[in-house]
Amino acid sequence: MSPVIPVPYSQLSPSAGPLALSPEDMAWVENTRDAMSVEAQIAQLFVLSARHDSIEENAELLAHAPGGLHRFPTRDLDTAWAATRDALERAEIPLILSGDIEGGTISYPFTTAIPNQMGIAACDDLSLSADLAAIVGRESRALGYNWSFTPVVDINRAFRNAVVGTRSYGSDPDRILAQARTYVRALQAQGVAACAKHWPGDGLDDRDQHLVTSVNDMNMGEWRATFGRIFGTLVDDGVMTIMSAHIALPAYIREKLAQAGAQAFEPASVSRLLNQQLLREELGFAGLIVSDATVMGGLTSWMARAEAVPAVIENGCDVFLFSRDPAEDMRFMLQGLRESRLSEQRLHDAVTRFLSFKAKLGLHRMTLDERIAPLSQVRDTLRRPEHLNRATRACATSITLVKNRDALLPITPDRHKRIVIIADEGSSFFSGAPDRDFTPLRAGLESRGFTIRDFDPEAMPTPADADLILYLIGQEATPSLGHIFLDFAKLHASPRNGMIQFNREIPTLLVSFGQPYYLYDAPNFATYINAYASLPDVQTALVERLTGDEPFTGVSPVDAFCGREQLTW
Template sequence: MPLRRLLAPVGVLVLLLTTACGAGGQPPASDEPRAERPESADPEAGAAELLADMSLEEKVGQLLVPTLAGTTADENAALIEEYHPGGFIYFPENLTGAEQIAEMSNGLQDLAVGSGAGVPLLLGVDQEQGMVARLPVGARFPDAMAVGATRDPEAAASLASTTAAELSALGINLDYAPVADVNVNPGNPVIGIRSFGADPALVGEFAVAEADAFEAGGVVPVAKHFPGHGDTDVDSHTGLPVIDKSREEWERVDLPPFVQAVEADIDMIMTAHVLMPQLDDSGEPATLSPGVITGILREELGYDGVVSTDALNMEGVRQSHDDGEVAVLAVLAGADQLLMPPDLDAAHGAVTAAVEEGRITEERLDESVLRILRLKLRRGLYDAAPVDPAAAAETVGSADHQAAAQRVADASVTLLRNEGGVLPLGEGASVHVTGSGADQIGAALEDLGLALAGSAAGADAVVVGTNGARGDAEQKGLVTRAQASGAPVVVVAQGTPYDIGELPGLDGYLATYSSVDVSLAAAARVIAGEVNPSGRLPVDIPGTDLAFGDGLGY
């Protein structure tokens, strides 16, 4: 029996005693790798060596990526010892600060390499930036649509390299980003500004730019959501979206970014819980469809990287099967990692039983485990030393990182209406600010030398912040009342830019595509003339004369 397996129980006991001491009992960071590398330096041969040393239960465990319990490693010790998961995904309830996150990451890795076959963990998080950002600390960049509006792939690379530096400092080695969906449905309830835009070529270029920068920064990127979630009007968290478009239309609109991702050899691709009957007539969502994952992604596109499911606790994949069967069907469809199974015991037990019964062949299981192990070797998980919590606190959210986020936001602001040259407002102009983000926009304008008015009456201009006003009568009413004051009205749209189609007669309209602090500051800087707006629409605006590529400057 290899030495790695003989030492595992002792290692687990020592680590459990260490982590039970809490954060204060954490050993100091070391420069020494924590995991025992295979003898071969080649990821292919090394993965095969590791696989040969794994039991069936440990192999199945590598497919599982559950959520965490609590905010410390030791709260998950029993789970690691029993199931040997391939990774974990972090959520806000697990995260309190940089040092805590780094200490937890260290503890989880120590527990994993001290148990079973000693395989380090993929520790992941949804840190797309913008509206989907789980970390309570760090630089906050705008949403992907804002990045697309810059028309600069270097903006995408800056977002990813900065995010990767922060995640790496925290011991997080995987980010469930970038979004490679092409948002062509203005009513999409779940993608929207999470997409770079409506042009497949732009989306693909920016997704690959992000992915390359993540990989260069030591973080595994995940392109999502194959075969495409950009043309849905149902949120797959709450239901099953049906996209009844022809294969020809799908190939023209949704497929190109994923082709670019495959050609770039991206580490991981995530599936979508969407039903596309003209791609696959099985009646199953893409996550459970052999025709979509194995047939199209694997065989037609030639992708041999890791395929992760989207979260298996979402209703889009739980319509027709129990939780154990969902896990089995996902593996049979061609998925390698099962993200967030709602019943971990049921998922592990069902997949193990399916292998023992021959429903899932050992060869099929080994294919997935080998892909996962190759990725872990290729991305240096076996060479990784513990991170330094104190250094993490200094790195995460540094001034340089905050400045990088502000530069991207400044370059993204898109001016779509400027009747009579109402913008920019000169220094000392009186402005009333109301609506979404009013406090932040107003404070930034005041810092830039404008005077804040308590009401619209007598103000030189009224700035109204909106976020999703298309379907919100209250926000529309706020704009209408501002227009009734007689002062010029400038809207700052912080969600998708489609609001302008239902807000007629505006004097000024800025799209920031994001409501994060740097985007609100960027809007103020444009209003005050501190920044010349250079963003360009990454989508068409239905019902208007505004189209992809439009945008005004000063």
């Protein structure tokens, strides 16, 4: 194999951009890279998934010498801290730690719980958004994170899309951009790299790229005015990383290749045109490109694994995210290199860029205690009173009254004493997500004089024994769900019961603790609230608003009526 001719870093990125390094730091990058075998360079491109925060899992994953670990929330701080210290100590080359730190219910329980992105957008307060991002940055750094795969900058236009929804800032590109810029600045100021996702833009296709290659069907005029402006502005602002997704942008491919055929629907994660020409050359991005998770159906249904593994790096990504079999995938990468499906130059450039990213974060200069402090210091950083106060304010501010046609609200014990709750237990794809628990809401209502009973399909509520039916429903956006809808058969305990509706006989209130579009499945319900997440602070604040103690202040980041007049009546 012929040696790679080193390329000056300035030629890897026309402008030094967000990974600009001092001569000393660049020397560390070059010396580290050049001392690595080809196999070690390949391994360095992998970020593997850790689900258990255990020393045993570390040993298994770090035997492959990856460049990073991606951590999902677990439940115990002591265990998470010990596992992080262990992982950082084991790695010969500084290990980067990443996470999907998106807020909502997918957070460590020992950190400050903030709303998800849609809940933050509903607060409509950029100063508060900046404070929340700074809290995320401080607490994430305390836990050893260097890289958050946020913000999501997708445009939530397809209301049946189950994976964008509450993970997005909504449907308005201007709102999305303002929130994303605020977030990136505040997060990166805390020493945690941001990652704008999902390039080239999700939210128009109601399908989920975790399951199938989805399509951004904008023409290039609209794309450049929306997603192009969002990503381009964040590039100019200095966002350090962008995630290339398993999403096609056929208009751009056909702009370059008029007879593209099936190639027009190639996922961005393996598209040289989208990554190199559109993102790097046209938008001028000089930071790091990471693939979306390579185990997702949007990629695995497009290419055989042996072809896809080298194609991800060859076509512009610098980091290969996740693997069900790291040893096999690393062999596929090496095989691709030997067969010239992965060029030596692309391997060289990707390793250089990933090491430069680590150097820009200063990982090579940090002691273990600087990467993650002793446990007592970490504990003191988490859930500080000022953090909790800001988060509580955001949870309360976000709650949005969408529809109150019959002036049901506020509810009072003299008119609505007997409440029947019909609740959806919810679910989440994310490891470590807590089970849904409506105890704070129930306790708050009972303390105000309401009596609560759960729905019993053997004793259906009637006007004689129920004054209010309270639906507690809603699924936060989560991968691999396919589609979202209000499943009355499940809520009412059978398909036959699902046909029974109570809203014309008994006052009925529908509250979503997730996606904002459930009114589509209950268009004749007179009262509807979006709370975006079932966090305890959200539930407590909701009770205050249901009973009129506090006003509703949330500003809907989307059209909760789904563009349909029927839903407004």
